Amino acid sequence: MNVRRLLARPELGSLAGVLLVFGFFAFVAGDRGFLSARGTLNYLEVAAQLGLLAATVSLLMIAGEFDLSVGSMIGAAGMALAIPVAIWGWPMWAGIGLAFLVAAAFGALNGYLVVRTGLPSFIVTLASLFILRGATLGFTRWITSRTRVSGLHEFTTGDPLAPFFSGDPLGIPISVWWWVALTLFASYLLFRTPFGNWIFGVGGDPKAAHAVGVPVARVKITLFIATAMSAALLAVIQVLDTGSADVLRGELKELEAIAAAVIGGNLLTGGYGSVVGGALGALLLGMVKQGIFFTGINTDWFKVFLGTLLLAAVLLNNYLRKKALEAPR
Amino acid sequence: MTPLLEARNVSKRFGPVVALKNVSMRVYAGEVHCLLGDNGAGKSTLIKIFSGVFPPDEGTLLVDGAPVRFQSPKDAMDRGIATVYQDLAMIPLMSIVRNFFLGREPTTGWGPFRRFDLKKAEKIAAEELEKIGIHVRDVHQAVGTLSGGERQSVAIARAVHFGARVLILDEPTSALGVKEAAVVLRYIVEAKSRGVGVVFITHNVHHAWAVGDVFTLLNRGEQVGTFRREETTREEVLQMMAGGEALERLEVELAEFARQERRTR
Structure with missing residues (x-):
């Protein structure tokens, strides 16, 4: 890989951002625990939970679509696991299976509606954001007469599936392991398989992609299933970690995931980007979120940083992308 | 020699509009067949029939002398008929x-x-x-x-690489400058010399004349005629195109307009 090709990579801006933010907090809060192993694991875990979503949201964004319902899906999938296990006494594997099944079915429905109606996915998934959150609240209250199901540790401790979704193997939170694995897999899929090439084509110009034989609808629906499934994965990890599920869990996560993907250099209109960029975007947000805490600045200010970062990142990425397109020969 | 691709007396209607009426055309290997005509002459309808977008209402389509009925563009592609559309050629990013x-x-x-x-x-x-x-x-x-001309050329190279025997080029030069168009025209000649049958749609008679072996002219869905290069001249082709008529009319109108301008001044 030559230098020029390296400079044209979509994640370049976010890499610079991560180094800058890391440097800033290391300088300002390095002696207050930001650089300690605990501090590092702390922001890595926050980044990982967001990064799980950012990986699939990036793929979908490159394919030219949004999924605003992933946040609601976190709450829904959590309940789809917690209610059957805690209330109806299902075995854990069945509860986890149901959570993923609900997610896959709803993701497929999202994708099908977008492909079939031709409406912007922004609108379709905005509708699912409300419907899914409302349905989760409605069903949960109807079945349990509360909005929270807790005490799951009683059922999950000692279950053979528990080590896959909870604990800290080798001292690192399980979510970080999943984040790294999912990012590597999605990145491999994007850059090294025919399906990945189709993702770029579908996002770049669906008509042109269709004209050369790319199954545009299938690619999109598959990716909507993927975003919903990654939300379910995060929900399962959270439920097993905290031992509870809450109908409000995951609120606004969809916007944070989109922010991470955009900071990572993914083009909002599709056709350009990378999964590693989305992961760096998540890392950046995780670092800022936890870093502020170490500096002693009131964490109320986090969202100010988030918004400013987002704007700065998009401007930088736009500039870099333009440079890539006017590359001399 | 059997033509690679042939349309025999094809007609196509869209509701009350007759888009094509009794048009016949043969595309031979190693030949550039220019399809000329003004907007609305039926060029697009004919190439969409060739590339499997929709079937003709009447008449027959033949590949290697055998009648075919394409169900989809993919059918046509599988038979070696590739279409390069001006606007759908390549994805810039x-x-x-x-x-x-x-x-x-x-x-x-x-x-x-x-x-x-x-x-x-x-x-x-x-x-x-x-x-x-x-x-x-x-x-x-x-x-x-890449420049616009290079993009078109790469799209054509791609079609040839994937085994196109008939290459349908929909206005590949119309959005290009002179130098750019020359790049594409040169590549059309190269594809032809490799034995590909080329259908070249354009309303630029200069581009057509530069590379064409055969010229088929359409006007309002009807076939004005098909001429081999040696049977005709560029001026004749220009005259026969609806565009030629329009140009003449435009010249007369412009002259009239100029006279009036002078008078009012």
């Missing part, structure tokens, strides 16, 4: 090599480990670009870094 193989990626490995063979793709793309005289430093640079 994707790299040259990814564009070139989009939808037909070479793979290596098996089962779940089957992956996009980028090494092979890079090699082929670089070779094909070299063949058409486009020199790029890196086949991974975005297609957006």
Whole structure:
């Protein structure tokens, strides 16, 4: 890989951002625990939970679509696991299976509606954001007469599936392991398989992609299933970690995931980007979120940083992308 | 010699509008067949029939002398008939090599480990670009870094590489400057010399005359005629095009307008 090709990579801006933010907090809060192993694991875990979503949201964004319902899906999938296990006494594997099944079915429905109606996915998934959150609240209250199901540790401790979704193997939170694995897999899929090439084509110009034989609808629906499934994965990890599920869990996560993907250099209109960029975007947000805490600045200010970062990142990425397109020969 | 592709007395209606009426056309290997006519002459309808977008209402389509009925553009592609549309040729933000193989990626490995063979793709793309005289430093640079003419040429090279025997080019030069158009025209001649039958749609008679062996003129869905290059002249072709008539009329009108201008001043 030559230098020029390296400079044209979509994640370049976010890499610079991560180094800058890391440097800033290391300088300002390095002696207050930001650089300690605990501090590092702390922001890595926050980044990982967001990064799980950012990986699939990036793929979908490159394919030219949004999924605003992933946040609601976190709450829904959590309940789809917690209610059957805690209330109806299902075995854990069945509860986890149901959570993923609900997610896959709803993701497929999202994708099908977008492909079939031709409406912007922004609108379709905005509708699912409300419907899914409302349905989760409605069903949960109807079945349990509360909005929270807790005490799951009683059922999950000692279950053979528990080590896959909870604990800290080798001292690192399980979510970080999943984040790294999912990012590597999605990145491999994007850059090294025919399906990945189709993702770029579908996002770049669906008509042109269709004209050369790319199954545009299938690619999109598959990716909507993927975003919903990654939300379910995060929900399962959270439920097993905290031992509870809450109908409000995951609120606004969809916007944070989109922010991470955009900071990572993914083009909002599709056709350009990378999964590693989305992961760096998540890392950046995780670092800022936890870093502020170490500096002693009131964490109320986090969202100010988030918004400013987002704007700065998009401007930088736009500039870099333009440079890539006017590359001399 | 049997034509690679033939339309025999085809007609097509859209509701009350007759888009094509009793048109016949033969495309031979190693020949550039120009399809000329003004907007609304029926050129697009005819090439859409050729490329399998929709079937004719009447008449027959023949490939290698045998009647066919295409169900989809893919059917036509499978029979070696490739269409390069002006606006759908390439995706600017994707790299040259990814564009070139989009939808037909070479793979290596098996089962779940089957992956996009980028090494092979890079090699082929670089070779094909070299063949058409486009020199790029890196086949991974975005297609957006190529000029419009180069993009069209790469799209044509792609169609030829994937086994097109008949190449239908829908106005490949119309959005290009003079130098750019020359790049594409040169490549049309090259594809022809490789034995490809080319259908070249244009309303620029100069471009048509530069590369054409046969000229079919359409006007309002009807076939004005089909002429071999040696039977006609450029001026004659220009006159026969509806565009030629319009040009004459325009000249008269402009002259009249100029006279009036002078008088009022």
